[in-house]
Amino acid sequence: MDRSAIYHCDNIRAEALLLHGKSDDRAPIDQAKRFAGILSKAGLLVSFRTFECGHSIPRQQTMPILRDFLMRVFTSTSTYH
Template sequence: MSAKDKCSAPEKCAAARQPSAMVAAEDPDLRAVVLVAGIYDLAATYQATLPGIRRSIEREAGISVSALAERSAMYHAENIRAETLILHGRLDDRVPVRQAEMFADAVRRGGAVTLLKLFDCGHNIPLPQRRETLRPLYDRVFS
Protein backbone atom coordinates (compact mmCIF):
# COMPACT_ATOMS: atom_id res chain seq x y z
CA MET A 1 0.00 0.00 0.00
CA SER A 2 1.39 3.40 -0.91
CA ALA A 3 1.43 6.45 1.35
CA LYS A 4 -1.41 7.86 -0.74
CA ASP A 5 -3.48 4.71 -0.06
CA LYS A 6 -2.89 5.14 3.67
CA CYS A 7 -4.23 8.70 3.68
CA SER A 8 -7.94 9.50 3.63
CA ALA A 9 -7.37 13.07 2.38
CA PRO A 10 -4.21 12.91 0.23
CA GLU A 11 -4.13 16.63 -0.51
CA LYS A 12 -3.81 17.28 3.24
CA CYS A 13 -1.59 14.33 4.13
CA ALA A 14 2.16 14.91 4.40
CA ALA A 15 2.82 11.22 3.72
CA ALA A 16 1.15 11.55 0.32
CA ARG A 17 3.70 14.22 -0.64
CA GLN A 18 6.60 12.21 0.76
CA PRO A 19 9.21 11.28 -1.85
CA SER A 20 8.92 7.72 -3.12
CA ALA A 21 12.41 6.84 -1.90
CA MET A 22 11.43 7.76 1.65
CA VAL A 23 8.22 5.72 1.41
CA ALA A 24 10.29 2.76 0.22
CA ALA A 25 12.65 3.17 3.19
CA GLU A 26 9.72 3.08 5.60
CA ASP A 27 7.56 0.37 4.00
CA PRO A 28 9.17 -3.09 4.00
CA ASP A 29 6.18 -4.56 2.16
CA LEU A 30 6.79 -2.75 -1.13
CA ARG A 31 7.89 -5.11 -3.89
CA ALA A 32 9.43 -2.49 -6.18
CA VAL A 33 10.06 1.23 -6.44
CA VAL A 34 10.91 3.36 -9.47
CA LEU A 35 12.72 6.63 -8.81
CA VAL A 36 13.07 9.17 -11.60
CA ALA A 37 15.54 12.07 -11.44
CA GLY A 38 15.21 12.28 -7.68
CA ILE A 39 16.86 14.40 -5.03
CA TYR A 40 18.33 11.96 -2.51
CA ASP A 41 20.49 14.30 -0.42
CA LEU A 42 18.67 17.53 0.41
CA ALA A 43 21.66 19.19 2.11
CA ALA A 44 23.94 18.64 -0.89
CA THR A 45 21.22 19.79 -3.27
CA TYR A 46 20.36 22.82 -1.17
CA GLN A 47 23.95 24.07 -1.34
CA ALA A 48 24.32 23.68 -5.10
CA THR A 49 20.91 24.16 -6.69
CA LEU A 50 18.75 26.82 -8.27
CA PRO A 51 16.96 29.37 -6.05
CA GLY A 52 13.50 27.93 -6.81
CA ILE A 53 14.50 24.44 -5.75
CA ARG A 54 16.21 25.89 -2.67
CA ARG A 55 12.93 27.59 -1.68
CA SER A 56 11.02 24.32 -2.16
CA ILE A 57 13.47 22.50 0.11
CA GLU A 58 13.10 25.22 2.76
CA ARG A 59 9.31 24.98 2.57
CA GLU A 60 9.13 21.17 2.65
CA ALA A 61 11.99 20.22 4.98
CA GLY A 62 13.41 23.28 6.68
CA ILE A 63 17.12 24.03 6.61
CA SER A 64 18.47 22.62 9.85
CA VAL A 65 21.00 19.82 9.49
CA SER A 66 18.69 17.40 11.32
CA ALA A 67 15.62 18.35 9.23
CA LEU A 68 17.52 17.91 5.97
CA ALA A 69 18.92 14.53 7.07
CA GLU A 70 15.53 13.32 8.29
CA ARG A 71 13.93 14.03 4.88
CA SER A 72 16.92 12.88 2.77
CA ALA A 73 16.53 9.39 1.35
CA MET A 74 20.33 9.06 1.22
CA TYR A 75 20.39 8.64 4.99
CA HIS A 76 17.67 5.97 4.95
CA ALA A 77 18.65 4.08 1.79
CA GLU A 78 19.92 0.99 3.58
CA ASN A 79 16.38 0.44 4.93
CA ILE A 80 14.94 -0.05 1.45
CA ARG A 81 13.98 -3.69 0.83
CA ALA A 82 12.07 -3.27 -2.44
CA GLU A 83 13.65 -3.92 -5.81
CA THR A 84 14.78 -0.43 -6.83
CA LEU A 85 15.06 1.04 -10.30
CA ILE A 86 16.67 4.48 -10.45
CA LEU A 87 16.42 6.50 -13.67
CA HIS A 88 18.58 9.60 -14.04
CA GLY A 89 19.86 11.87 -16.80
CA ARG A 90 23.61 12.17 -17.19
CA LEU A 91 23.15 15.85 -18.07
CA ASP A 92 20.73 16.69 -15.25
CA ASP A 93 21.29 20.32 -14.25
CA ARG A 94 19.06 20.12 -11.16
CA VAL A 95 20.38 17.01 -9.43
CA PRO A 96 23.91 15.82 -10.25
CA VAL A 97 24.13 12.27 -11.56
CA ARG A 98 26.66 11.54 -8.80
CA GLN A 99 23.84 11.82 -6.26
CA ALA A 100 21.90 9.03 -8.03
CA GLU A 101 25.06 6.89 -8.20
CA MET A 102 25.75 7.33 -4.48
CA PHE A 103 22.11 6.59 -3.63
CA ALA A 104 22.13 3.40 -5.73
CA ASP A 105 25.28 2.25 -3.89
CA ALA A 106 23.65 2.95 -0.52
CA VAL A 107 20.50 0.99 -1.44
CA ARG A 108 22.67 -1.95 -2.60
CA ARG A 109 24.56 -1.90 0.71
CA GLY A 110 21.21 -2.48 2.41
CA GLY A 111 20.74 -5.62 0.32
CA ALA A 112 18.03 -4.52 -2.14
CA VAL A 113 18.29 -5.45 -5.79
CA THR A 114 19.10 -2.11 -7.42
CA LEU A 115 19.51 -0.98 -11.01
CA LEU A 116 20.69 2.50 -11.94
CA LYS A 117 19.86 3.37 -15.54
CA LEU A 118 21.46 6.54 -16.88
CA PHE A 119 20.17 8.37 -19.94
CA ASP A 120 21.88 10.84 -22.27
CA CYS A 121 19.53 13.68 -21.36
CA GLY A 122 18.89 16.28 -18.68
CA HIS A 123 16.43 16.24 -15.79
CA ASN A 124 13.41 15.25 -17.90
CA ILE A 125 13.83 11.72 -19.21
CA PRO A 126 11.76 11.18 -22.37
CA LEU A 127 8.78 8.90 -21.80
CA PRO A 128 9.64 6.43 -24.61
CA GLN A 129 13.05 5.81 -23.01
CA ARG A 130 11.46 5.39 -19.58
CA ARG A 131 8.89 2.89 -20.88
CA GLU A 132 11.58 0.75 -22.48
CA THR A 133 13.43 0.55 -19.17
CA LEU A 134 10.34 0.02 -17.00
CA ARG A 135 8.84 -2.88 -18.94
CA PRO A 136 11.14 -5.66 -17.59
CA LEU A 137 10.54 -4.51 -13.99
CA TYR A 138 6.77 -4.35 -14.49
CA ASP A 139 6.78 -7.82 -16.06
CA ARG A 140 8.67 -9.29 -13.08
CA VAL A 141 6.66 -7.53 -10.37
CA PHE A 142 3.16 -7.76 -11.84
CA SER A 143 3.21 -11.14 -13.59
Protein backbone atom coordinates in the same frame (compact mmCIF):
# COMPACT_ATOMS: atom_id res chain seq x y z
CA MET B 1 15.20 16.54 8.35
CA ASP B 2 16.89 16.26 4.98
CA ARG B 3 14.62 15.60 2.01
CA SER B 4 17.19 13.58 0.08
CA ALA B 5 16.38 9.88 -0.22
CA ILE B 6 20.01 9.13 0.58
CA TYR B 7 19.25 9.85 4.25
CA HIS B 8 16.38 7.36 4.31
CA CYS B 9 18.03 4.28 2.80
CA ASP B 10 17.49 2.25 5.94
CA ASN B 11 13.72 2.51 5.37
CA ILE B 12 13.84 1.03 1.87
CA ARG B 13 13.14 -2.70 1.67
CA ALA B 14 12.15 -3.29 -1.94
CA GLU B 15 14.08 -3.63 -5.15
CA ALA B 16 14.80 -0.24 -6.69
CA LEU B 17 14.90 1.11 -10.21
CA LEU B 18 16.82 4.37 -10.58
CA LEU B 19 16.59 6.32 -13.83
CA HIS B 20 18.83 9.38 -14.15
CA GLY B 21 19.82 11.89 -16.80
CA LYS B 22 23.57 12.35 -17.11
CA SER B 23 23.14 16.12 -17.50
CA ASP B 24 20.56 16.56 -14.73
CA ASP B 25 20.95 20.06 -13.32
CA ARG B 26 18.64 19.44 -10.34
CA ALA B 27 20.09 16.23 -8.94
CA PRO B 28 23.75 15.50 -9.77
CA ILE B 29 24.52 12.11 -11.29
CA ASP B 30 27.08 11.50 -8.52
CA GLN B 31 24.30 11.68 -5.94
CA ALA B 32 22.32 9.05 -7.85
CA LYS B 33 25.38 6.79 -8.11
CA ARG B 34 26.02 7.18 -4.39
CA PHE B 35 22.37 6.34 -3.61
CA ALA B 36 22.54 3.22 -5.79
CA GLY B 37 25.75 2.15 -4.04
CA ILE B 38 24.29 2.59 -0.57
CA LEU B 39 21.18 0.58 -1.47
CA SER B 40 23.33 -2.14 -3.00
CA LYS B 41 25.58 -2.33 0.08
CA ALA B 42 22.42 -2.70 2.18
CA GLY B 43 21.66 -5.87 0.22
CA LEU B 44 18.91 -4.48 -1.98
CA LEU B 45 18.65 -5.21 -5.68
CA VAL B 46 19.25 -2.01 -7.63
CA SER B 47 18.87 -1.32 -11.33
CA PHE B 48 20.57 1.95 -12.21
CA ARG B 49 20.08 3.33 -15.72
CA THR B 50 21.44 6.58 -17.10
CA PHE B 51 20.34 8.58 -20.12
CA GLU B 52 21.93 11.22 -22.35
CA CYS B 53 19.61 14.00 -21.18
CA GLY B 54 18.89 16.34 -18.29
CA HIS B 55 16.26 16.13 -15.57
CA SER B 56 13.41 15.21 -17.93
CA ILE B 57 13.96 11.77 -19.44
CA PRO B 58 11.95 11.19 -22.64
CA ARG B 59 9.06 8.81 -22.06
CA GLN B 60 9.86 6.70 -25.12
CA GLN B 61 13.19 5.85 -23.47
CA THR B 62 11.82 5.05 -20.02
CA MET B 63 8.67 3.11 -20.87
CA PRO B 64 10.34 -0.13 -22.06
CA ILE B 65 12.60 -0.12 -18.98
CA LEU B 66 9.70 0.56 -16.61
CA ARG B 67 7.55 -2.10 -18.27
CA ASP B 68 10.28 -4.76 -17.98
CA PHE B 69 11.04 -3.84 -14.37
CA LEU B 70 7.40 -3.85 -13.26
CA MET B 71 6.59 -7.08 -15.08
CA ARG B 72 9.56 -8.81 -13.46
CA VAL B 73 8.85 -7.46 -9.98
CA PHE B 74 5.12 -8.10 -9.98
CA THR B 75 5.10 -11.48 -11.71
CA SER B 76 7.45 -12.83 -9.05
CA THR B 77 4.88 -11.97 -6.37
CA SER B 78 2.24 -14.49 -5.43
CA THR B 79 -1.10 -13.30 -4.17
CA TYR B 80 -3.74 -15.31 -2.41
CA HIS B 81 -7.41 -14.41 -2.22
